[in-house]
Amino acid sequence: MSKTIFHIDVNSAYLSWEAVSRLQKGEELDLRTIPSAVGGNPKKRNGIILAKSIPAKKYKIKTGETLHEAFKKCPELYVVSPSYDLYMKCSNAMYEILKEYSPKIQRYSVDECFLDYTGNEELFGDPVEVANIIKGRIKEELGFTVSIGVSTNKLLAKMGGDLKKPDAVTTLYPEEISDKLWPLPVNDLFMVGRATAPKLNKLGIYTIGDLANFDLSVLKSFLKSHGEMIWNYANGIDHSKVRKSNRIEIKGIGNSTTMSYDVENIKEAHMVLLSLSETVGMRLRDSGYCARLVSVGIKSSEFIYRSHQHKFNTPTDSTQQIYEHAKKLFNDLWTGEKIRHLGIRVSEFCDNDMVQLNLLDPYNEKERAIDKAIDNIRKKYSSHSIIRGCFLNSGIKPLMGGVGEDDYPVMSSIL
C-alpha cells in the first residue's frame, strides 16, 4: 500500500519568526515588508546572513554571504540578531498543530517536519485539502507561512514542497516526476551539492531527468554508493521511514568558532579550546550522555581544514576531561599555522548512568559535583553568571559556540 507523506517547511524561518515576534510585541513594522535579514554580529569579520526577507532577495542578497557583502548591495538593509529561544518556541508551536493530524512526525530541523498521513484520510479527509488546512491554521494562529509538499515518500514530499514558495501546497506524486522534477537542474536535487554537481556535469548530466535516465552501473563506478542514492532520488525512489521524533536522538555535540583575529600562540589557542570545552561539556551533561570520542578541528587562515580525534575506553562528560583530550589533540595537530577557526566535537555516546560511571571512571565525584553545581547556577541565573578566572581580561569569551551573540542557545533539549 502506498503511503501519504507531508513535508512542512517554514518560509524564511528565522526572518518570519523575528517579524511575527516583533508584531506581537506591538511594533508597527513588519520585517517581511522591507529589505531585512537575520545575521550574525556585523562588527565581527564572520557576520553572515542567516535568513532574508523577500524584498531583500530583490537586492540579490544571499543566505551565507557576509554582512559586509550584503550592505554593499543594499546599504539600508535592516539586520537583526538571531534569537534561538524564540525559534525553538515557534518550532514547538508548529509541532503542536501538526500533532493533531498524525502522531507520526519527524522533526527534521528547527523549521522542517515530515508527517506520515498514511491511513488518516477517513479521519481528516483528502491529503491536499488537509495540507491546505494545516497551512491555513499555521498562518492564522501563528502568523507565518509554510510550504507543504505532498507525496508518497519523504524525498518526493521534500522536493515537492520546494517547487512552490512561499505559502503553498504542492504535490509531487510518482506520476508527476517526469513533468515536475526532471526538468530541474541537477543541483536542485536533495544530496547533490557543490562537490557532486560538477562531477555529474562532466558526465553530461545537467538536469534531474538526465540523472534519472543515466546508466546506473556507470554512475556507481564514478560515485559509489552516493551515486546510487542520488540516482534513486532522481527517480523518486526513497524507502526511508518517517522516524517519529518529538526529540531527535543526537549522535554528537560540537561547538566551533571563528576568532575575530588569527590566533598564533598556543596559550590563546588553549584558552579558546577551554571555552569551547565548557560549552560542549554543558550541552553534553544536559543531554544525559557521556562521550567516548573527542575530536578537534583547525581551520587555518588559508582555509585549510584538518582534524584529529581520539577514542578512549572510559566515557566522560567532564568539562576538564574534554579539555585535556582536546588540548592533546590540538598539540598533535597544530604545526604553527595561523588559526582562524577552532572546533571541538564529542560523539560515541552512552548513557551517563551514574553508578556505573563512578565505578569505572577516575573522574572523581568532586569534579562531577563541580560541573553539576556550575551547570545549575548557569541555568538558574545566566550562562555568564559564573566563569573561569583565567578568562578575565583575556579578551576571550568564556563560553564559545552558537552564532553571533553571547548567550549560549539552549537547543539540545529538543533537537
Added chain:
DNA sequence: TCTGGGGTCCTAGGACCC
C-alpha cells in the same frame, strides 16, 4: 567569494587479530 555554525554519514587506509 572578504567564505558561519551545527550536524550526519561515508570511505580509505593502517593496525591488529586469527
Added chain:
DNA sequence: TCTGGGGTCCTAGGACCC
C-alpha cells in the same frame, strides 16, 4: 624467514544537509 586473506577497529578527511 618469506608468504595469505578476512574481519574489525581506529583515524583522517570529504561531502552533504539546514
